[in-house]
Amino acid sequence: MNLLAELRSRFATALESLDGADLSDMVLPSQDPKFGDYQANCAMPLGKRLGRPPREIATELVEKLGVADLCEPPEIAGPGFINLRVKTARIAELVGDALVDEHRLGVPTATEPRNIVLDYSSPNVAKPMHVGHIRSTVIGDALAQVLKFLGHKVITDNHIGDWGTQFGMIVYGYKNFGDDAKLAEAPVGELTRLYRFVNSLVDYHALRTKKIPEAELAIDQQQLAVEKLSSEPVPEDQKAQKKAAKKLRQAEGLLNDCRSDLVALQQKLVDAENDEQLISVAKEHADIGQKVLAETAALHAGDEENVALWKRFLPACLAEMDAIYERLNVSFDHTLGESHYHDQLAETIASLEEQGLVKVSDGAKCVFLEGQDAPFIVQKRDGAFLYATTDLATIKYRVENWQPDALLYVVDHRQSLHFEHLFATTKLWGEKDTRLKDLELEHISFGTVLGEDGKPYKTRSGTAVGLSGLLDEAIQRALAIVSENDDARAEPLLSAEERQTVADRIGIGAIKYADLAHNRTSDYVFSYDKMLAMTGNTAAYMQYSYARVSSIFGKAGVDRQQLRTSNPTIDLNTPAERSLALALLQFSEALTRVASDYRPNHLTSYLFELASKYSSFFSECPVLKAESDELRTSRLALCDLTARTLSRGLELLGIEVVERM
RNA sequence: GCGCUUGUAGCUCAAUUGGAUAGAGCACUGGUCUUCGAAACCAGGGGUUGUAGGUUCGAGUCCUACCAGGCGCGCCA
Numbered sequence: 001m002n003l004l005a006e007l008r009s010r011f012a013t014a015l016e017s018l019d020g021a022d023l024s025d026m027v028l029p030s031q032d033p034k035f036g037d038y039q040a041n042c043a044m045p046l047g048k049r050l051g052r053p054p055r056e057i058a059t060e061l062v063e064k065l066g067v068a069d070l071c072e073p074p075e076i077a078g079p080g081f082i083n084l085r086v087k088t089a090r091i092a093e094l095v096g097d098a099l100v101d102e103h104r105l106g107v108p109t110a111t112e113p114r115n116i117v118l119d120y121s122s123p124n125v126a127k128p129m130h131v132g133h134i135r136s137t138v139i140g141d142a143l144a145q146v147l148k149f150l151g152h153k154v155i156t157d158n159h160i161g162d163w164g165t166q167f168g169m170i171v172y173g174y175k176n177f178g179d180d181a182k183l184a185e186a187p188v189g190e191l192t193r194l195y196r197f198v199n200s201l202v203d204y205h206a207l208r209t210k211k212i213p214e215a216e217l218a219i220d221q222q223q224l225a226v227e228k229l230s231s232e233p234v235p236e237d238q239k240a241q242k243k244a245a246k247k248l249r250q251a252e253g254l255l256n257d258c259r260s261d262l263v264a265l266q267q268k269l270v271d272a273e274n275d276e277q278l279i280s281v282a283k284e285h286a287d288i289g290q291k292v293l294a295e296t297a298a299l300h301a302g303d304e305e306n307v308a309l310w311k312r313f314l315p316a317c318l319a320e321m322d323a324i325y326e327r328l329n330v331s332f333d334h335t336l337g338e339s340h341y342h343d344q345l346a347e348t349i350a351s352l353e354e355q356g357l358v359k360v361s362d363g364a365k366c367v368f369l370e371g372q373d374a375p376f377i378v379q380k381r382d383g384a385f386l387y388a389t390t391d392l393a394t395i396k397y398r399v400e401n402w403q404p405d406a407l408l409y410v411v412d413h414r415q416s417l418h419f420e421h422l423f424a425t426t427k428l429w430g431e432k433d434t435r436l437k438d439l440e441l442e443h444i445s446f447g448t449v450l451g452e453d454g455k456p457y458k459t460r461s462g463t464a465v466g467l468s469g470l471l472d473e474a475i476q477r478a479l480a481i482v483s484e485n486d487d488a489r490a491e492p493l494l495s496a497e498e499r500q501t502v503a504d505r506i507g508i509g510a511i512k513y514a515d516l517a518h519n520r521t522s523d524y525v526f527s528y529d530k531m532l533a534m535t536g537n538t539a540a541y542m543q544y545s546y547a548r549v550s551s552i553f554g555k556a557g558v559d560r561q562q563l564r565t566s567n568p569t570i571d572l573n574t575p576a577e578r579s580l581a582l583a584l585l586q587f588s589e590a591l592t593r594v595a596s597d598y599r600p601n602h603l604t605s606y607l608f609e610l611a612s613k614y615s616s617f618f619s620e621c622p623v624l625k626a627e628s629d630e631l632r633t634s635r636l637a638l639c640d641l642t643a644r645t646l647s648r649g650l651e652l653l654g655i656e657v658v659e660r661m
Numbered sequence: 662g663c664g665c666u667u668g669u670a671g672c673u674c675a676a677u678u679g680g681a682u683a684g685a686g687c688a689c690u691g692g693u694c695u696u697c698g699a700a701a702c703c704a705g706g707g708g709u710u711g712u713a714g715g716u717u718c719g720a721g722u723c724c725u726a727c728c729a730g731g732c733g734c735g736c737c738a
Binding site (some may be wrong): 036077366379388411541551 | 663664665666667673674675676677678679680681682683684685686687693696697698699700701702703717718719728730731732733734735736737738
């Protein structure tokens with residue numbers, strides 16, 4: 001049972017006669033135990049609405065409220081808060097129910113299941129995945145698991161970039177530097193080599209002919225801007241003075257940024273020029289940038305050779321990507337990338353045009369949106385399609401094939417304007433199509449992963465940190481910690497093999513948990529030390545908590561299955577036991593909260609709190625040496641349900657537990 | 662210039678979407694192991710929620726202005 005949902009429904013009934021049924025959501029868990037377990041705050045707004053004293057309303061509500069089976073008599077406090085304390089005997093019964101509920105642990109399924117398409121991860125294939133892909137992948141996967149567990153139909157779709165310039169690079173690389181023998185032997189390695197090599201060639205030329213000159217120009221312009229600002233006469237009034245000073249400061253800051261950008265670019269150029277092999281090849285491929293684009297364009301135009309190469313290379317690229325997903329223990333129902341939609345793009349434009357949504361501006365086909373300065377460009381001047389076009393076609397495809405109620409995109413916050421445009425265009429496009437019109441479209445936005453210096457997490461040379469190496473390092477550090485702790489024991493617990501397994505789970509878990517525990521909308525600082533700490537709100541602590549609970553069953557020598565089905569009497573006579581039991585019943589509330597605003601950090605907070613309550617219980621209440629057999633059994637039952645709740649909760653977050661660590 | 666977003670304890674972050682005295686974890690100070698994993702527990706100090714106004718029974722949360730950062734703004738994805 002979901003206690004909160006049940007109480008809200010009881011309140012909804014009581015509120016009806018007062019014309020306040022919409023206020024039942026104002027029943028909430030109490031912040032402070034002295035106000036009971038739950039509190040209803042609806043009397044205050046209702047009092048205002050009806051022009052009557054809130055306490056009077058509260059009294060009336062309490063009289064109408066039927067909760068005698070669940071709660072002690074409600075108390076009215078302060079301006080009109082109604083405080084509810086769940087009957088301890090009822091908590092005990094409900095724990096008993098959860099205990100025998102093998103898979104769901106007492107969590108009811110959603111009363112109105114929805115059909116939800118979840119779009120997340122979406123890397124470019126052929127390019128190695130990097131730190132920027134973590135959040136989308138991890139948050140998306142956790143949301144998928146939680147929504148599924150709550151009984152929604154979830155379709156996950158990895159909208160990979162498999163049709164872009166990176167394939168032009170590989171094709172060009174294969175045609176000019178390819179090695180068929182290596183390709184046959186180790187396709188992933190060879191394709192990665194080709195991508196990296198061509199990319200560095202393109203980059204080298206871009207640095208010389210474009211990036212560095214542009215950076216120099218930017219410095220000149222910025223320099224001028226600074227000079228102009230500093231030569232302007234000082235304004236009379238103070239406000240204008242401050243504003244001018246601020247502008248100057250900002251311009252100078254920008255100038256500094258430009259300068260350090262140039263230094264970084266020049267350093268990259270020097271590095272490249274020290275690579276003799278690269279330079280000699282680069283000279284023979286001076287127009288490589290254009291050639292790569294030409295190969296990409298040929299692919300898009302259906303050039304037989306390039307399409308054949310694309311088909312030949314794609315499986316290896318996917319395999320490389322899947323290797324990472326396997327390490328992360330993430331999978332998708334569908335992987336329909338950009339290439340899947342390329343033959344639907346022309347008809348997408350035609351359909352938009354048919355509805356009179358398209359205007360040609362500067363030669364490009366645009367959808368102009370109310371309240372937006374910039375148009376949504378759906379076809380370029382040269383006739384090529386864009387990201388926007390593919391996204392529209394994708395929405396149409398998903399709607400036609402999967403009939404979703406909601407379409408969720410787990411994508412970083414920088415694309416919020418794109419999604420605003422995309423969603424607005426979709427609604428216009430769907431004016432006559434109720435499937436589109438009623439669709440919930442949501443951008444599940446998240447912040448940037450920062451380094452410990454507070455800047456976007458990059459390697460020293462300024463490139464994105466590879467995901468694979470990131471996982472390696474976390475696991476390696478976890479192994480060191482696990483080994484050190486185990487060596488410190490009088491008798492080490494773990495074999496070398498077991499240590500490695502534990503380190504894998506702790507390392508991967510640490511990265512995932514650190515990400516999920518933060519409110520996704522804010523940026524967060526990536527720190528191995530913090531995420532791998534054995535204390536505090538970390539995966540390692542949660543996994544430790546689980547291992548500690550679990551170890552008790554071996555010592556007790558009980559059959560857990562039998563313990564559950566023997567219908568034990570749950571005894572909650574101490575505050576620690578009661579508090580733990582109530583927390584166990586609130587698992588479903590935490591999950592509902594995650595689903596309501598698509599934020600997994602509600603679940604991490606819940607699990608951490610549960611673990612803390614278990615710790616208090618464990619230090620205050622002897623389990624194996626309880627005063628009586630009945631009490632021992634009751635406490636073992638609490639341990640069992642705690643272990644299962646922790647494990648299931650972590651599982652929904654994509655984190656595996658270990659029995660010993 | 663316009664738009665979005667963030668600002669909470671020394672540090673990293675919460676705050677159930679407008680609820681009661683703003684909470685955790687690190688770090689710091691004290692206490693608790695001849696009993697189940699002390700990787701723990703208990704207690705304590707630490708705050709003008711960026712600033713100034715406003716809305717109301719009640720504001721970290723909503724509105725206005727300002728300050729400071731991040732991101733974005735027509736043919737990349």
